[in-house]
Amino acid sequence: MLALRLVHLIESHSDELADGLIHKLHTSERMSDLRKVPAAELHARCHEIYRNLSSWLLSKTESDIEKVYTHLGARRSEQGVSLAHLTWAILQTKEHLWDFLEREGYHGGAEDVYGELELLRQLDQFFDRAVYFAAEGYEHARLHSTAA
Amino acid sequence: MIALRLVYLIENHSQELVDDLLAKVQHSARTRDLRKVPPEELRGRLHEILRHLSEWLLTKTDHDIQKRYVEIGARRASQGVSMQDFCWAIVLMKEHLWAFLNRQGLTFSSVELYGEMELLRLLDQFFDRAVCYAAEGYERAAHRASAAVVHAAD
Numbered sequence: 001m002l003a004l005r006l007v008h009l010i011e012s013h014s015d016e017l018a019d020g021l022i023h024k025l026h027t028s029e030r031m032s033d034l035r036k037v038p039a040a041e042l043h044a045r046c047h048e049i050y051r052n053l054s055s056w057l058l059s060k061t062e063s064d065i066e067k068v069y070t071h072l073g074a075r076r077s078e079q080g081v082s083l084a085h086l087t088w089a090i091l092q093t094k095e096h097l098w099d100f101l102e103r104e105g106y107h108g109g110a111e112d113v114y115g116e117l118e119l120l121r122q123l124d125q126f127f128d129r130a131v132y133f134a135a136e137g138y139e140h141a142r143l144h145s146t147a148a
Numbered sequence: 149m150i151a152l153r154l155v156y157l158i159e160n161h162s163q164e165l166v167d168d169l170l171a172k173v174q175h176s177a178r179t180r181d182l183r184k185v186p187p188e189e190l191r192g193r194l195h196e197i198l199r200h201l202s203e204w205l206l207t208k209t210d211h212d213i214q215k216r217y218v219e220i221g222a223r224r225a226s227q228g229v230s231m232q233d234f235c236w237a238i239v240l241m242k243e244h245l246w247a248f249l250n251r252q253g254l255t256f257s258s259v260e261l262y263g264e265m266e267l268l269r270l271l272d273q274f275f276d277r278a279v280c281y282a283a284e285g286y287e288r289a290a291h292r293a294s295a296a297v298v299h300a301a302d
Contacts, residue, residue, distance in 0.1 A: 030280075083231060084283035091276045098269065113261040120268055121246070128239045131279060132178075135232040 003115035007054045009104060010097060014050035021046045021096045025089055033085035037076070045072070049093060057122045065126065066133045073137025077145070083138050087131055094127040151263035154249060155202045161248065162198035169194055169244050173237055181233035185224070193220070194241070205270045210277065217278045221285020231286050238275050245271070 010017065022043060025034045034042065049056065056065075076086045098120075158165065170191060173179045182190060197204060204213075224234050 082287050084280060084287050087283040088280045091280060095273075095276070113265075117261060117265055117268070120265060120272075124242070124268070124272055128235075128242070132232055132235045132239065135230075135235050135283075139230055139232060 003112060003119040004054070005112075006101060006116065006119050007057065010053050010100070011051055013100065014047055014053075017050045017096065017100055018043060018046040020100075021093060024092060024096065028088075028092075030088045031085045031092065033081040034089050036079050036081055046093065050097075056126055057119075062129060065129045069130045069133035070137030070140070073134035073139075074141035075137075076134070077138045077141035083135065086134060086138065090127060090131050090134060094123060097123065151260065151267040152202065154264065154267050155205065157252065158201050158245060158248070159199055162195060162201075165198050165244065165248060166191060166194045169241060172240050172244065176236065176240065178236040179233050179240065181229040182237055184227050184229055197241070198245075204274055213274065213277045214281045214284075217281035218285040218288065221282030222289040223285075224282070225286045225289035231283060234282060234286075235279055238279055242271065242275055 022039075025031050025042065025046075073086065077083075170187070173182050173190070221231075221234070225231075
């Protein structure tokens with residue numbers, strides 16, 4: 001059973017999480033290319049993931065993830081963001097969540113442990129697919145622009 | 149507490165895990181570019197990770213991971229392996245490890261389950277860094293290729 005309590009905790013702190021992530025994106029040299037993305041666009045993207053996390057983990061299909069993240073990869077390619085910086089940014093979105101859950105003392109009672117483990121694996125699977133499809137969209141866009 | 153018992157279990161079964169994983173990589177449509185890599189090279193790479201997993205997770209530094217995976221990314225780029233296929237191979241490896249641990253039918257106390265969560269995070273951080281540094285290797289290889297084209301055109 002997924003730890004819905006934790007998902008709702010994340011969703012209810014989505015503004016704070018998005019702000020903290022954007023600060024990291026703007027100050028890390030490993031993701032400095034993300035500064036080329038308009039601030040409002042970046043904020044909307046970060047907020048959307050955290051605000052709708054339960055939907056991403058429970059309702060959306062792999063095809064939904066593919067649609068959104070191939071588009072995102074292509075867009076970042078057009079904006080001149082390097083693939084390495086984009087990859088760091090997507091995975092930092094997950095790392096930022098884990099840090100938040102640790103800060104909030106997410107460990108519940110013994111009966112919660114399986115749910116928490118399941119949540120962490122679901123998050124992992126979601127972000128793995130996000131990186132995969134973003135790389136696909138990015139490479140297609142790069143090939144397309146080279147051919148043009 | 150780190151779930152060392154689980155890490156050692158993986159290391160002790162590394163040969164069998166590598167064999168099964170190679171078969172998955174060879175058959176998945178999402179990793180078809182990996183077929184361009186000589187099988188022995190791929191086997192050596194997978195074995196290097198799984199046989200020495202405790203070292204990768206506990207002893208090696210971020211700099212060690214960076215050095216190794218930037219190099220691997222550049223090599224895969226030069227072999228014509230797309231970045232997304234490389235990413236999916238890493239996904240297959242992670243999922244393969246978890247399926248293996250689930251098959252062992254291990255039972256855990258709640259304290260051990262927290263150890264398993266810690267293992268999940270350590271593994272996750274290791275593979276995330278591997279993918280990111282490999283992406284840097286891909287970018288460097290692409291820049292070198294572009295520079296070579298410009299140089300040839302001059």
